[in-house]
Amino acid sequence: xxxxxxxxxxxxxxxxxxxxxxxxxxxxxxxxxxxxxxxxxxxxxxxxxxxxxxxxxxxxxxxxxxxxxxxxxxxxxxxxxxxxxxxxxxxxxxxxxxxxxxxxxxxxxxxxxxxxxxxxxxxxxxxxxxxxxxxxxxxxxxxxxxxxxxxxxxxxxxxxxxxxxxxxxxxxxxxxxxxxxxxxxxxxxxxxxxxxxxxxxxxxxxxxxxxxxxxxxxxxxxxxxxxxxxxxxxxxxxxxxxxxxxxxxxxxxxxxxxxxxxxxxxxxxxxxxxxxxxxxxxxxxxxxxxxxxxxxxxxxxxxxxxxxxxxxxxxxxxxxxxxxxxxxxxxxxxxxxxxxxxxxxxxxxxxxxxxxxxxxxxxxxxxxxxxxxxxxxxxxxxxxxxxxxxxxxxxxxxxxxxxxxxxxxxxxxxxxxxxxxxxxxxxxxxxxxxxxxxxxxxxxxxxxxxxxxxxxxxxxxxxxxxxxxxxxxxxxxxxxxxxxxxxxxxxxxxxxxxxxxxxxxx
Numbered sequence: 001x002x003x004x005x006x007x008x009x010x011x012x013x014x015x016x017x018x019x020x021x022x023x024x025x026x027x028x029x030x031x032x033x034x035x036x037x038x039x040x041x042x043x044x045x046x047x048x049x050x051x052x053x054x055x056x057x058x059x060x061x062x063x064x065x066x067x068x069x070x071x072x073x074x075x076x077x078x079x080x081x082x083x084x085x086x087x088x089x090x091x092x093x094x095x096x097x098x099x100x101x102x103x104x105x106x107x108x109x110x111x112x113x114x115x116x117x118x119x120x121x122x123x124x125x126x127x128x129x130x131x132x133x134x135x136x137x138x139x140x141x142x143x144x145x146x147x148x149x150x151x152x153x154x155x156x157x158x159x160x161x162x163x164x165x166x167x168x169x170x171x172x173x174x175x176x177x178x179x180x181x182x183x184x185x186x187x188x189x190x191x192x193x194x195x196x197x198x199x200x201x202x203x204x205x206x207x208x209x210x211x212x213x214x215x216x217x218x219x220x221x222x223x224x225x226x227x228x229x230x231x232x233x234x235x236x237x238x239x240x241x242x243x244x245x246x247x248x249x250x251x252x253x254x255x256x257x258x259x260x261x262x263x264x265x266x267x268x269x270x271x272x273x274x275x276x277x278x279x280x281x282x283x284x285x286x287x288x289x290x291x292x293x294x295x296x297x298x299x300x301x302x303x304x305x306x307x308x309x310x311x312x313x314x315x316x317x318x319x320x321x322x323x324x325x326x327x328x329x330x331x332x333x334x335x336x337x338x339x340x341x342x343x344x345x346x347x348x349x350x351x352x353x354x355x356x357x358x359x360x361x362x363x364x365x366x367x368x369x370x371x372x373x374x375x376x377x378x379x380x381x382x383x384x385x386x387x388x389x390x391x392x393x394x395x396x397x398x399x400x401x402x403x404x405x406x407x408x409x410x411x412x413x414x415x416x417x418x419x420x421x422x423x424x425x426x427x428x429x430x431x432x433x434x435x436x437x438x439x440x441x442x443x444x445x446x447x448x449x450x451x452x453x454x455x456x457x458x459x460x461x462x463x464x465x466x467x468x469x470x471x472x473x474x475x476x477x478x479x480x481x482x483x484x485x486x487x488x489x490x491x492x493x494x495x496x497x498x499x500x501x502x503x504x505x506x
Contacts, residue, residue, distance in 0.1 A: 006076075009183075010072065010183050010232060010240050011240060013074065013075055014072055017074030023074075024055075024056035024057075024073065025060055028053055031052075031134055031182060032134070038179055038181060040162065041156060041157045041162070042154050042157060043172045043176045043179065045138050045172070046089055046110055051133070052135070055132050070128060071129045071243070071244055072240070072244060073129075073130040073131075076181075076182045077131045077132065077184050077186065077241075078135060078181065078182040078185040079123060079133055079136050079186050080136070080188055081136040081138065082142070082218055083122065083188070083219075083228070084120045084123070085116065085119055086118060088133075088135065088136050089110060091113035092219050093151040093152055093153055094142055094152050095152045095365070096345050096363070096365075097113050097114040097344075097345045097346070097366075098112065110136075114345055121216040121249045121252065122217070122245040123186075125247075137156075137172025137175075139172055140370070141368045141371050142219070142332070142336065145168040145169050145437070146192070146441050147165035148197075155171065156171040158178075158504075159178050159179040159201065160178070160201065160471055160472060160504040161424065161469050161471065163426055164426050164427070166201050167440075168193060168196070169197075170187030170189070170193045170194050170197050170231070173185035173186065173197070174187070174200070174203055176231075177232060178203050178504055180233075180503075183232065183233070184238070186230060186241075187228070187231055188218055188227065189207035189226075189227050189448065189454075190226050190448060191328060191448045192419075192444025192445060194207050194229045195207055195444050196441060198231055201424075202502040202503075202504065203458065204231065204233065204235050204455070204457050204491065205229065205230075206238050206453075206454070207229050207453070207454040208229050209256075209453045210254070212258075212453075212484065213242075216252040220335040221331070225327070225331070225449070228245065230245065233503075234501050235267055235495050236492065238488075239266065242263050242484065246260040247260050262485065270306070271489050272306030274302075274306075274307045274414065274486070276299065276412060276414055276490075277310060277312035277412035277414070277415040278299065278416060279311070279312050279314040279317070279417060280311060282317070282418060282443055287421045288422050288423060290423070291418050291420070291422070291473050294459045295416070295475050297459065298416075298459035298460070299416050299475075302416070302490065302493060302494065305497065312408040312412055314404040314415075317401070317404070317446050319397050319401070320401060320442065320445040321438055322394070323394045323398050323449060326394035327391070327394050328378075329374045330391050332371075332374050333374075333375050333382060334382075339363065339367075340363070341358055341366075345366065348361040370434070404450075405478070405480075409480045413479070413483075413486055414478060414490055416476070417443055417476050418443055418474070418476060419473075419474030420440060420474060423462050423468075423471035424471050443476060447476075452479065453478065453481065453483055453484045454477070454478050454487075455477045455484075455487045455491050456475065457491040458472055458474060458475075459473050459498050460473060472502060477490050477491055
């Protein structure tokens with residue numbers, strides 16, 4: 001069956017398209033058909049049917065002319081709706097970027113959203129590699145959330161158990177890959193928004209080092225933290241995706257002018273002799289026992305492969321959540337000021353008073369509750385009399401968190417910890433308690449604050465019980481800045497030893 005091609009790795013599918021064994025159009029049609037059959041997952045906000053078929057035909061024609069094809073030839077890729085795309089709407093899953101010009105704050109049709117006049121750099125690089133951009137996927141509004149429940153268009157559902165969240169904010173990206181609707185996806189990670197949903201959905205998710213991948217065309221949440229990264233079902237596929245999107249970009253002054261690593265080749269490297277640090281701060285109160293057991297068993301497999309395991313200390317980890325929710329909200333308050341109802345996006349018409357009222361009424365109607373909460377928090381910590389007490393102090397603690405990692409990496413090559421303290425939780429469980437929701441990112445936030453490389457790879461799922469099915473667990477591997485190759489070597493070893501690619505129930 002053609003749907004079986006969607007179970008291939010990215011490398012295998014691209015090779016078959018290059019050889020002519022498969023046509024890019026047939027692969028794209030199979031992906032579109034599966035997306036149509038799984039609309040209940042609510043992974044996609046916009047399916048680029050005509051554009052993706054045209055792109056597939058262009059790839060097939062290129063092959064027939066004898067031209068060389070790119071690394072992602074014919075591979076269906078889903079794009080998080082925070083990344084600008086010229087040929088598809090970009091809404092950030094928010095009403096404020098939806099139904100432009102209609103003045104209808106109740107509009108919930110993401111296919112009629114803001115149309116950017118340019119592609120994000122990472123999107124342009126996917127196109128140059130002959131990938132098929134199959135559509136834009138769901139997310140927490142403006143990437144603010146840990147469950148996908150903050151989307152203005154309803155949450156994506158976890159394919160392992162549709163009564164449970166897929167994590168966030170890159171919920172649709174994780175679901176599209178886990179359910180085989182696309183072979184890979186791009187997401188963004190500000191405090192765990194790639195790694196956490198990857199763990200909860202049983203796929204591989206990579207947060208590159210800050211500066212490794214261009215942020216140009218990523219609608220900003222917190223500019224000193226945001227990073228674009230890949231999702232895939234297997235480690236080697238994620239490595240190929242990261243190779244394609246990485247590299248310096250003159251349009252992003254924060255991108256690093258460093259050579260792109262050979263990430264795919266690194267997946268075959270021996271890990272013997274690598275030193276793995278285990279910080280006990282990540283294995284304490286609040287960690288689900290089944291997750292702790294699964295993660296420790298994965299670490300034991302790395303020991304069997306010849307790695308040395310030793311304890312390390314990251315004492316300022318406990319301040320990660322407080323620090324993040326000062327720094328990130330302050331930057332969000334500044335970044336989201338551009339959505340004012342004047343230049344683009346939603347505009348509340350017939351406002352009879354002044355410009356300030358237009359701003360206020362448009363933003364009140366267009367932003368969801370979580371986005372408003374974070375804007376208010378960020379505005380407060382930046383306000384006169386509070387800047388030093390909150391924002392300046394948070395930046396100092398951020399430096400201490402970074403120094404913890406620097407000190408640890410003097411004695412170890414990588415750090416292994418759980419990605420999430422809990423497995424996928426049911427819808428509504430944490431909505432009424434923002435703090436409980438924030439705690440879902442407790443293990444991913446410190447690495448984001450430090451700007452280092454992070455990767456989540458599936459390990460053994462939790463055992464099925466009378467109250468819940470077996471659910472995915474992620475092992476988070478952390479490395480020094482620009483040490484992604486080392487993380488791919490370790491993750492590939494874990495994948496081989498833990499049974500390979502995981503797939504949710506049919």
